[in-house]
Amino acid sequence: MALTKDEIQLIRESFRMVSQSNEQAADRFYRNLFEAAPETRHLFVNDMKTQGAMLMSKLGLVVAQLQNMDALAPMLEDLALRHVAYGVKPEHYPLVGAALVKMMSDMLGDEFTPEAKAAWINAYNALEMLMVSTAYRD
Numbered sequence: 626m627a628l629t630k631d632e633i634q635l636i637r638e639s640f641r642m643v644s645q646s647n648e649q650a651a652d653r654f655y656r657n658l659f660e661a662a663p664e665t666r667h668l669f670v671n672d673m674k675t676q677g678a679m680l681m682s683k684l685g686l687v688v689a690q691l692q693n694m695d696a697l698a699p700m701l702e703d704l705a706l707r708h709v710a711y712g713v714k715p716e717h718y719p720l721v722g723a724a725l726v727k728m729m730s731d732m733l734g735d736e737f738t739p740e741a742k743a744a745w746i747n748a749y750n751a752l753e754m755l756m757v758s759t760a761y762r763d
C-alpha cells in the first residue's frame with residue numbers, strides 16, 4: 626500500500642518535531658506501551674535508554690525512505706525476523722502501533738492533526754503488514 630505525498634509530508638513534519646526531543650519521545654512510547662500492554666515488558670531485557678535511541682533512529686530511517694517502501698523492505702524483513710527471536714508475536718504489533726501514535730499525540734498535542742494521525746496509522750499498518758507477513762509465515 627503506497628502512501629500519498631501528502632501523507633508522507635505529514636509524517637515527516639510531525640516526526641521532525643518529535644525527534645527534537647528524542648529521549649522524551651522514546652520514554653513516552655515505552656510508558657504508553659507498558660501501561661496498555663504490561664505483558665510486553667519482560668521482552669525488553671537490555672538498557673531502555675539504548676533501546677529507545679535505537680528505536681527512534683530506526684524510525685527516522687524509515688520515515689526518510691517512506692516514498693520507497695520497496696527499498697525499505699529488505700531492512701524491515703531482517704528487523705522483523707530479529708523480532709521473532711526477541712519473542713515478539715504478531716499480536717504485539719497493533720499494541721506497539723497504538724503506543725506509537727499515542728506518543729506522537731502526547732508529544733505534539735493539537736499540532737498532531739487528525740490528518741497527521743491518519744497518515745501515521747496508514748504508515749504503521751503498512752509496516753506491520755510487511756513485517757508480520759514475512760516473519761510469521763509457516
Ligand code: HEM
Nearest residue numbers: 665668669670671679680683684707711713717718721752
Ligand atoms: C515498526 C515496528 C518496529 C520497529 C521500527 C522496531 C525497532 C526496533 C529496533 C531498532 C530494535 C533494536 C534491535 C534491532 O535492531 O534488532 C528493536 C528491538 C526490540 N523490539 Fe522492536 N521495533 C518494532 C516493533 C516491535 C514490536 C511490535 C515489539 C513487541 C513488543 C517490539 C519489541 C522489541 C524488543 C523486545 C526488542 C529487543 C529489546 C532488547 O534487546 O532488550 N518491537 N526494535
